[in-house]
Amino acid sequence: MSSQGFRLRERDVLHFNVADFAVAVERVTDGSLRGRPLIIAPLQAARAVVYDMSEEAYGEGVRKGMPLRQATGICRGAELLAPRVRLYQKAMQAFLKELQGYSPLIEYGQADGHFFVDVTGTHRLYGPAPDVGWRVRRHVRTSLGINPIWTLGTSKLVAKVASRLVKPVGEYIVTAGEEAIFLAPLPIHLLPGLSGSELQKLQEFQLTTIGALAKLNCHQLMVPFGSRCEYLHAASRGIDDSRVGSPGAGLQGIDYEHTFADDTNDRRQLEGVVATLAGRAGFRLRAQQQVARRVGIWLRYSDGGHVVRQASCRTGTSSDFLLQQLALTALQRALTRRTRIRSCRLVCDRLQRRSPQLSLFPEQEQGQLRRQKVLGAMDSLRKRFGHGVISVGRQVPVDISAGDSSGLPIH
Amino acid sequence: MVSENNGPCPASVELSFVSEATGVARSCPVYVGTCGYSYTEWVDSGFYPEGTKSAEMLGLYGRCFSVVELNYTWYQMARADALARMVEKAPAHLLFAAKLTRTMTHERDDNWREQLHLYRQGIEPLKNRLLAVLLQLPPDFDRSIANRNYLAALLDGLHDLPVAVEFRHCSWATDSVFAELERRRVTLVAIDAPSLPGLFPSLDVVTNPALFYVRFHGRNKEGWRSGNMQKKFNYDYSEEELRAWCDSYLQPMAACADRGILFFNNHVRAMAPRNGRKLAVILAGLRQGER
Numbered sequence: 001m002s003s004q005g006f007r008l009r010e011r012d013v014l015h016f017n018v019a020d021f022a023v024a025v026e027r028v029t030d031g032s033l034r035g036r037p038l039i040i041a042p043l044q045a046a047r048a049v050v051y052d053m054s055e056e057a058y059g060e061g062v063r064k065g066m067p068l069r070q071a072t073g074i075c076r077g078a079e080l081l082a083p084r085v086r087l088y089q090k091a092m093q094a095f096l097k098e099l100q101g102y103s104p105l106i107e108y109g110q111a112d113g114h115f116f117v118d119v120t121g122t123h124r125l126y127g128p129a130p131d132v133g134w135r136v137r138r139h140v141r142t143s144l145g146i147n148p149i150w151t152l153g154t155s156k157l158v159a160k161v162a163s164r165l166v167k168p169v170g171e172y173i174v175t176a177g178e179e180a181i182f183l184a185p186l187p188i189h190l191l192p193g194l195s196g197s198e199l200q201k202l203q204e205f206q207l208t209t210i211g212a213l214a215k216l217n218c219h220q221l222m223v224p225f226g227s228r229c230e231y232l233h234a235a236s237r238g239i240d241d242s243r244v245g246s247p248g249a250g251l252q253g254i255d256y257e258h259t260f261a262d263d264t265n266d267r268r269q270l271e272g273v274v275a276t277l278a279g280r281a282g283f284r285l286r287a288q289q290q291v292a293r294r295v296g297i298w299l300r301y302s303d304g305g306h307v308v309r310q311a312s313c314r315t316g317t318s319s320d321f322l323l324q325q326l327a328l329t330a331l332q333r334a335l336t337r338r339t340r341i342r343s344c345r346l347v348c349d350r351l352q353r354r355s356p357q358l359s360l361f362p363e364q365e366q367g368q369l370r371r372q373k374v375l376g377a378m379d380s381l382r383k384r385f386g387h388g389v390i391s392v393g394r395q396v397p398v399d400i401s402a403g404d405s406s407g408l409p410i411h
Numbered sequence: 412m413v414s415e416n417n418g419p420c421p422a423s424v425e426l427s428f429v430s431e432a433t434g435v436a437r438s439c440p441v442y443v444g445t446c447g448y449s450y451t452e453w454v455d456s457g458f459y460p461e462g463t464k465s466a467e468m469l470g471l472y473g474r475c476f477s478v479v480e481l482n483y484t485w486y487q488m489a490r491a492d493a494l495a496r497m498v499e500k501a502p503a504h505l506l507f508a509a510k511l512t513r514t515m516t517h518e519r520d521d522n523w524r525e526q527l528h529l530y531r532q533g534i535e536p537l538k539n540r541l542l543a544v545l546l547q548l549p550p551d552f553d554r555s556i557a558n559r560n561y562l563a564a565l566l567d568g569l570h571d572l573p574v575a576v577e578f579r580h581c582s583w584a585t586d587s588v589f590a591e592l593e594r595r596r597v598t599l600v601a602i603d604a605p606s607l608p609g610l611f612p613s614l615d616v617v618t619n620p621a622l623f624y625v626r627f628h629g630r631n632k633e634g635w636r637s638g639n640m641q642k643k644f645n646y647d648y649s650e651e652e653l654r655a656w657c658d659s660y661l662q663p664m665a666a667c668a669d670r671g672i673l674f675f676n677n678h679v680r681a682m683a684p685r686n687g688r689k690l691a692v693i694l695a696g697l698r699q700g701e702r
Contacts, residue, residue, distance in 0.1 A: 010451070010465055123452045127640035130486040134513075171487050175449075177466030181496070 010176040012129035013244060014117045015159035016099070016136065016148045019168035021113030022052035025091045026081055028145040037078040041068040042259070044082075049302075049342065051083045055168050067303075085111055091144065098139055102132050107156075107245045110255065113148070116156050118244035130173055137171070154179060157192060157240035164190045179238025184211030191235055198228065210236050253349030254281050254292065263302045263340035270335075270344065271328060275394035277346035278327040282320040283382060285348065286375065291316025292348035295326040301339045309333035316352050320378075320392065321371055323348065420504050422691035423477040428666045439665040442506065442542075443691045444478035445683040446626065446676040456681035466500075473502030475688060480545065480674045485510040488526065489533025498536050508543040508575070508624070508672060509534050515565060517549045527568045542672055543575040543598060543624055550609070554582035566595055575600050575624040578611040592618035601625045601664065603656060605632040615660045623668040625660070627686065629677035645679040648686045653693055661694075 018024050022040050027033045037056035041048045048068040053075075060075040072078065088111035095115065099106050105118035117136075119129050126132050133150040141147050151162035153174040161183060162172035174182045188194070188202050191210055201224055207213050213221075214236035221229035234240065256277040264270065274297065285292060294312040301307075311329035313322070327346055374392070381390050422443040429436050454463050459471055472479060489509065514526045534541065546565070552558055566574065576592065577600035578584070592599050598619040603626070604610060617623050629646025637643060665671055673690065675683035 012451075121451075123450070124455070125641060128447075128450060128452075130483060131640055134486055173483060173487050175465060175493070177464060178493070178496070 009120055011118065011120045011154050012122075013153055013156055013159045014119055014129060014133050014136075015151045015153070015156070015163050016095070016113075016115040016117070016133075016140075017151075017163045017167070018095075018113030018146050018148045020052055020054055020058075021091075021111065022083060022088050023054045024113065024146045025088050026084075028091075029087070033079060037062075037075050038081065039068070039071055039075065039078045040081050040083050041071070042082055043068075043080060053078075065305075091146070094144055095140060095146075095148075098136060098143070102126055102136065105244045113146075116159065116244045133171065133173075153238075155238070155240035156242055156244060157235055158182070158238050160192050161186065161190050164192075180214060183236065183238050184209065184214065186210050188213060193231065193235065198225065198232075201225070253296075253347045253351065254284050255345065255347045256280050257298075257343060257345040259343040260341065263342050265338065265340045267335075270331065270341065272394050273344055274327045274331050274346060275324045276391070277344070278323040279320045279391065279395050280387060281346060281348045282318055282323045282375070283379060283387065285318035285323075285351075286379060289354050290351045291318045291354050292323070293317075293350035293352065294348070295323060295330055296347040296349065297327060297330040297334045298345035298347065299331075299334050299341050300343045300345075301337060302342050303339055305337075305339070307334045307336055312350070316350070316354075318354060319371060320375060320395075324393065324395075420477045421473075421475050422687060424691070424694040424697070426665045426694070426697065439668055439671060441661070441665060441671040441673065441694060442476075442478040443673045443687045443694070444476045444480060444675075445472075445678065445687055446480045446674050447482040447678060448472040448479050449483075450678055450681070452679070453681040453684065458681040458684045469497065469501050469505075472684075473505045475684060477504055478506045478508065478542065478672050478674075480508040480510065482510050484530075484534070485513050485516075485547070488512050488514070488529050491533050491535050494534065495536035498540065506540050506542050506672075507537050508545055508674070509537060509541065510545045510547060511569075516547055516552075519561065523565070524568065527565070531572075541573065542670075543573045543622060544569060545575050545577060545600070545624070547577045547600075548579060550579040552578070553580045554585075554588070566597060570595075573622060574598065575619075575622070577602065577626060581609055581611050584612055584614065589616050589618050596621065598622050598624045601660060602628060603630070603660075604628040605630045605635050607632060607635060610635075613660070615663045617664050617667045620667060621669050623664045623671045625664075625671070625673045627673070627675045627677065627683075629682075641679055644677045645682075646677045647682045648675075648677070648689070650689060650693070653686070653690050657690075657693060657697065 023038050026038065026040065035056070036054070037060060038054040039050055039057050039062060040052040041050050050062060050064055050066045050068060050071050052064060053062045053071070057071070057075045057078050062071045062075050062078070072080070092108065092111050092113070095113075096106065096108060099115055099117050103117050103119050103122055107116040108114060119126070119132050122132070123129070129152050133152055137148055137150050147169060149163050149166055149168070149170055151159045151166065151172045151174070153159035153162055154176050158174050158179050162174055165186065166172050183191075186209060188208055188210055189199060194202075202213065205224070213232060216233075218229050218233045221232050225232055258273050258277060278295070281292070293314075293316040294310055296308060296310040298306060298308045309330045311326040311333070313326060317323060378390050378392070423440060425438050425440045427436060427438045449465055449468050453459050454461065459468060463471060469479075489512065512526060512530055514520060515523050515530070520526070534544070546569070548562075562576075575598035589599060596619050599614075599616055601614055601616070601623065602611060603613055606612070627648065629644050629648070631643065631646040634642030634645055661671075675687045677683050677686065
């Protein structure tokens with residue numbers, strides 16, 4: 001506690017997780033799919049990979065990102081469905097609406113059924129946090145027909161580990177002050193945020209439980225894990241100060257994805273798609289009076305692997321030209337493999353309000369003003385006739401086809 | 412409030428009676444407590460000192476009360492490791508009642524027998540300090556044949572544990588139900604709640620001579636069916652109401668039981684511990700009046 005009377009409250013972070021979200025949504029729309037193995041994957045694509053699978057298919061050995069041919073070989077009786085991303089997004093929005101009645105601090109992923117809700121300090125309005133968790137689950141079960149896991153912890157990390165522990169159904173309350181005791185006996189792979197190579201290294205050191213990792217101090221961890229030692233040290237003790245982001249606070253990003261009709265490693269085609277996605281993001285940022293300070297490119301390869309790289313600028317931008325420049329820099333960094341690419345996702349984050357302040361030296365910004373005028377004219381046309389009506393530079397028209405998430409906003 | 416020195420067994424009183432039937436003097440210890448103890452709101456409302464962490468609450472609670480009803484076992488399955496740690500940290504005089512998990516009461520499933528097995532294992536660390544397992548049934552659990560069969564099977568599964576049953580549906584308020592509970596030596600929970608149609612009434616029936624069990628939910632008629640706990644349990648009992656309750660209900664129940672537990676569920680703004688303390692003072696006055 002500080003002398004000014006500020007006091008850190010124990011946080012109440014709820015995590016809701018619908019296991020196999022896409023499958024759960026499909027089963028709501030078609031009850032006959034219940035209790036049967038189900039694989040969701042783009043069926044037309046030449047080398048489709050598994051988007052999601054049911055618990056039954058998982059039990060047979062099917063995994064996300066696995067080539068569809070291999071998955072159907074393992075689980076021969078599985079029902080196959082093409083992903084309906086829009087439907088999953090709609091279900092996410094309905095779930096989100098339920099949560100918004102309890103807290104403004106909600107963090108969620110892309111159509112994956114994960115929600116973190118910070119209900120700290122809401123007890124006078126809605127009662128104790130476990131009761132909120134239970135009630136949300138009950139309402140979601142009644143109104144949406146899906147049965148989420150709910151867990152309660154003092155941080156996102158603890159709540160997430162608890163979710164992983166009870167998956168696919170259940171609930172878990174980790175009492176404040178018992179975080180380290182709760183984590184200690186659990187296998188190390190339940191700790192979020194560990195890369196494959198880190199997990200492998202931990203196995204080599206015979207650190208198989210989170211408790212074993214927690215026994216090592218930061219200096220000991222620094223030798224094999226370098227700058228990651230602090231995260232590992234804190235996480236193994238259940239310490240996580242990260243905030244639950246709210247979309248309004250700009251912590252969520254603007255997110256567009258394009259899946260290629262045929263897997264490609266054509267550099268020009270990739271750059272064209274990235275430029276188009278940057279144009280769409282710029283259009284949306286300008287409409288929201290926001291600027292982004294970071295652009296990330298996610299490349300998903302034919303073999304299920306993925307690479308993420310980012311580029312950032314000190315002052316935020318909503319200009320197509322600058323966003324495109326950042327996106328191409330990130331793409332350049334991401335192109336580390338020769339394997340063909342299945343899909344490309346562009347994420348603009350670190351958003352902030354566009355400053356209304358004008359420059360002191362307008363004569364230096366003639367070029368910028370001209371570009372703004374061009375963008376303004378393009379925005380007017382796009383608002384009226386659609387995004388594909390006009391493009392600049394490398395931007396290419398990207399068709400939005402059924403069952404494909406091309407150019408669809410994720411958030 | 413918790414800093415007061417309340418003696419070795421706070422908020423408990425031994426009431427004495429002379430049996431009308433036999434003329435023999437007997438006593439009935441009565442313990443007062445609350446439904447749950449871990450509420451951040453009780454820090455804001457001044458029951459716990461400012462800055463109290465969750466882990467410190469049970470110790471502080473034990474300075475004021477001798478019994479607590481564990482309600483988190485309703486939200487999630489009781490886990491032996493967590494309860495063992497809690498018992499280890501709890502004051503030595505503190506006794507417990509534990510709610511049965513909702514998967515056997517409000518969200519009944521076909522696998523309830525497995526759930527019951529898990530629950531029994533989970534509450535094992537409480538064994539020597541467990542006064543009752545509270546089986547709280549939902550308002551829509553009426554006295555249908557299916558529900559009667561389910562309840563009978565559930566009570567069979569809990570036969571060697573001290574069980575208290577709380578009905579919310581008025582259809583269970585019949586002599587045949589009370590007789591069956593008496594035969595099974597299962598405690599019927601007496602409730603103090605708003606008088607609303609369809610709700611189980613406030614009664615002074617004792618079905619188990621070993622224990623009577625009372626839950627004070629508050630008398631907030633408007634909030635009861637609001638679906639919001641903060642409205643439902645927002646009620647502050649006055650001293651007159653508690654005295655009148657003691658005269659009408661406590662004395663007859665204590666006269667035919669060996670022990671009694673009284674829990675306040677009106678947790679909003681820490682009214683439960685405040686009312687609990689108020690009732691304990693009234694009981695202490697009754698005890699002195701006997702002398």
